Amino acid sequence: MNMNKNLLLVLFAFGLMLGSCVPTKDLIYLQKKQDQNTTADVNPMASKPYRLQVSDILSISIKANDPKLVEIFSPKNQILENNRSEISLYFDGFTVDDHGNIRMPVLETVNVIGKTLEEVRLHIEDRLLKEYFNKEANIFVTVKLAGFRYTINGEVASPGGKIMFVEKLNIMEAIANAGDITMTGDRHNVTVIRQTPSGYEMHDIDLTDVNAMKSPYYYIKPNDYIYVKPLKQKSWGTGKTGIESLSTILSVLTLITTTLILLRNK
Helix, strand or coil: CHHHHHHHHHHHHHHHHHHHCCCHHHCCCCECCCCCCCCCCCCCCCCCCCCCCCCCEEEEEEECCCHHHHHHHCCCCCCCHHHCCHHHHHHHCEECCCCCEEEECCCEEEECCCCCHHHHHHHHHHHHHHHCCCHHHCCEEEEEECCEEEEEEECECCCEEEEECCCCEEHHHHHHHCCCECCCEEEEEEEEEEEECCEEEEEEECCCEHHHHHCCCCEECCCCEEEEEECHHHHHCCCCCHHHHHHHHHHHHHHHHHHHHHHHCC
16 A cells, blocks of 8 residues: 555656656747748848837937038037947937927937938938038938847846847847846747837737747837746746756655654654
8 A cells, every 4th residue: 555655656746747847849949830841931021120219219420521510410428439338329319209309409300200210311311411511511321229229027037128239139139138038938928018109019929939930029129028927837836857846846745754754653
């Protein structure tokens, strides 16, 4: 009888250990499922140019043959862009206000809401040539986002607000920049919260499926919020690997056995 009990305890512990481990298939990104025979392409809609929204910050540089001619069009504290820090970009950049405008020296109000960076560049360049300069001045305008800002939280190694100096960013790169998802993070249901002119959108994306690359949320947008939920294994507290789970289970069984022995000896 005791032997049968011990066998049942071993089988129970083994089953619990298997159920509490994080399977390998839950850790691998962009897997090809069994019924998928073709290569997944990135959704062309997802890779379209970004259109500016409220609270975006722009870095605008205006150059000419004679640098003194364009000094009045730049903030006084603005220095060479390659040497500018994140803090100076924040204070010297041009923030899109609630009306979709930025305010620039001399040019004053410039409406940029819903426009691409290239459209803003052409608009500023056109105004400069029409109102202040001729073609011989060789005006050269550069318009960029003052850092690609997003926030990532949940089961990642380094949660918090992030800034990357890139023009495009996909969710895999954003997660890698945060130190990757932990072993107890749910790669099947990564939530992206996105601000739009009509409000907020929330969407779950399965990063274990190669078809995630077709999602309109595969390429994230500035000010996106990414949340990685925990797997049920974390709430169980049994461990991420078989060894960790076995160690936890053995500790519990040892405690139960010790308690029973003590109760019998009373």
